[in-house]
Amino acid sequence: MVILTGNTLTIEAVRTVIYGKERVEASVESIKAVEKSHKAVKRIVADGKIVYGINTGFGKFSDVMIDADHVRDLQLNLIRSHACGVGEPFSEVVSRAMLLLRANALLKGYSGIRPLIIDRLIEFLNRQIHPVIPQQGSLGASGDLAPLSHLALTIIGEGKVMYKGQVVDTADALNEEGLCPLELEAKEGLALINGTQAMTAMGAVAYLEAERLATVSEMIAAMTMEGLNGITDAFDEDVHLARGYKQQIETASRMRAYLKGSRLTTRQGEMRVQDAYSLRCIPQVHGASWQALDYVKEKLEIEINAATDNPLIFDDGAKVISGGNFHGQPIALAMDFMKIAVAELANISERRIERLVNPQLNDLPPFLSPEPGLQSGAMIMQYCAASLVSENKTLAHPASVDSIPSSANQEDHVSMGTIAARHAYQIIQNAMKVVAIEWICAMQAAEYRGTEKMAGFTSKLYKTGRELVPSIEKDRVFSGDIETASQWLRKMQNDHLTNIR
Template identity: 70%
Template sequence: MLILDGASLNLEGMKKLLYEKERLTVSAHSLEKVEESRKAVEKIVAEGKIVYGINTGFGKFSDVLIEKEDVAELQRNLIHSHACGVGEPFPEVASRAMLILRTNALLKGYSGVRPLLIEKLVDLINAHIHPVIPQQGSLGASGDLAPLAHLALTLMGEGEVFYKKERVPAANALEEERIEPISLTAKEGLALINGTQAMTAMGVVTYLEAENIAYYADLVSAVTMEGLRGIIDAFDADIHLARGYQEQIDVAARIRQYLKDSRLTTKQGELRVQDAYSIRCIPQVHGATWQTLGYVKDKLEIEMNAATDNPLIFDQGEKVISGGNFHGQPIALAMDFLKVAIAEIANISERRVERLVNPQLNDLPPFLSPSPGLESGAMIMQYTAASLVSENKTLAHPASVDSIPSSANQEDHVSMGTIASRHAYQTIANTRKVLAIEAICALEAAEYRGIDRMASSTHTFLKHVRAFIPPITMDRIFSKDIQKMDEWLKETAKHWNAVTSQ
């Protein structure tokens, strides 16, 4: 059971909540702070103080005063009017992440919601009722308004949800789990939607997959080393210590560990003096991606525990301040950085695929074909990898450099962080497919060299893969192989160490 308290959630905890069926509860102390801020809101309403979002309109309507008897209707109208997302829904796991992150943010006690609202959010999470949230429609400032409005609809018993592997009306799922819908009161609608939880949730899911991809890139490239009889000297610890980047040092160490008992790698001068950069510079390129992952992890874990709505309530209501914590710029930049770093994993992987299939660059059968000419072998796999790499270059264009004013120019600079996080996720999916192609080709090449000469770790990897992808003995529909490898990489990535320990 994981305890949310608004301050200590990390990516390891999110992994347990998203993928390991961990249940959650909330800190009693945090609920006390929530209760204090709620009393402050009720006092503001009772005394008729003018405070943005409690008894005023929103955005450009912030100067419109709302009567005391209309504040509940104001919140309901807010959710209905802002629930205008379009496009395909976010992955269900990202929707679950949004619920968790929104709950954690409200537990900080600055938002003025009732403890009841938080209890309902926890009920949804533990019952695995996940809102259907369209991916498009957020500017990433004033919060992820449209996506989070669709989340809020679920609490009200409206909209659709993912429940028991089906897409159903929210009211049906709530009824089955005996969860009463909630009627939002003063400040609660705004507190639910005024935050960065859509981009951060997508960022969390993307990061966790990116981390796994980075590990797999090291393993797959080690197999490529064997298939091409790569020079192991380039991974010597002294080279990488001489430069000093810890991530580069770590990648080189992993490659050495994978290949420690291989009889397929060579020494410099044995077959050639130097390998191409896509082989020789694996630690430098993969290591730089790991540096980026470290930066992104730091920003995500701060944002996961941040108060990002507006206004925020301090000193038991004595200080209520309108600010801009909803602006997604920190996550927008982090997601754009992540896109570039992961695209480079695919970029260098595709170059290794080319070296595996191009007969002018190796001494393997042309295109790894069992009957060159009659059968094309892996020729078009490289085309597919090249296409995915090219698409990643388009996705890597930074979303955060764009801004379009909204709300009659009141909100005149926005982050586009949710677009950045969505594109980062697409980049991850493309990169995993490129690595799947490299894995298929590398294993084929290593097997051609001799299974008995492979390292223990890479041989274990081969045995795992051969359970569902046979060697290339004739041309077949390789799209199916790529899909199987892609799915296997994604699934086993959650416990990737098992690949080399069994």
């Protein structure tokens, strides 16, 4: 059971809820804070005090006053009008993350929402009722308005949900579960959609996949070292202590562990004095990507425990402030950083693939072909990797440097953080396929060198790989092999390697 307090959620807890379907519950203390905040909103409405989003319009309409009799209509109209997302829906995993993060943020007690609304978000999580939320349409400031509006629609019994493996009308799922649609009261619609939970949920899922990718990319790089008789002196601890980066030191340590006992690697001067950068600089390059990922994790763990709606209610309603915590700039920049870090893991992996298949760079059969010339072997797998790497370079263009004014220039600078998070996820999927291609090529190279000479760790990785992807004894359609290998690598981390770092 994961207990939500609004302040203590971690990325690891997010993992257990969204992937492991761990049940969720709100802490007693956080519910008390929510109740106090809601009472403050009720007093504001009763006293006729003018407060943005409670009894005013939204955005450029913030100066339009709303009668007390229409406060509920205001919230309903808000949700319906803002639910204009387009494109393919987020995955169920991301939808679960959005439910979790929105509930946790509201439990901080600054939003004026009833506990009943938060209970429904948690109930959806625990009963696996997942809102169908289109991916496109958010500017990443004023909150993720369009995506979160599609989430909010399901609270009032509208829109669609993923339920028992099918997309159904929310009303049908609620009816089957014996639940009634909820009617939103003052500020509740705004509190549900004014936040960064779409970009943060997508970002958290992307981070977890990137962490997995960074881990398996090192393992496969170790096998490539064997396939190319790489020089292990470059991983000597003294080299990395001399520079001082923690993540670089840790990467070198893991490389030494993966290659322990190998009779395929070499020492400085045995075959050559030094290797190319894509081998020699694995700790420096992969370590730098780990630095970026650690930064991203730090920002995500702040954001998943942040109050990001507007206005925020303090001191039992004595202080209600319209601010800008909904602005997604911190996550937008973090996602753009992650895009670059992951793209680099694919870049250096593709360079290692080239060294495995190019006969001018090694003494292996050209393109690892069983009959060079008659059969192309891994030639076009390197093409595929190069294509994916090039695509990543376009996706890595920072989304956060763009901004388009909205709401008649009231909202004149936005983050585009949700675009950044979505593109980060795409880059990670492409990069995993590049790493899978390196794995296939590294296994083939290891066979030419002699698999009996492999290190204990890489030998196990080789045996597992060969259960998935047969040796290249003649040309075949390799597309399925790449997909099979990449999907296994994604699953491998979840099942076996969560704590490898």
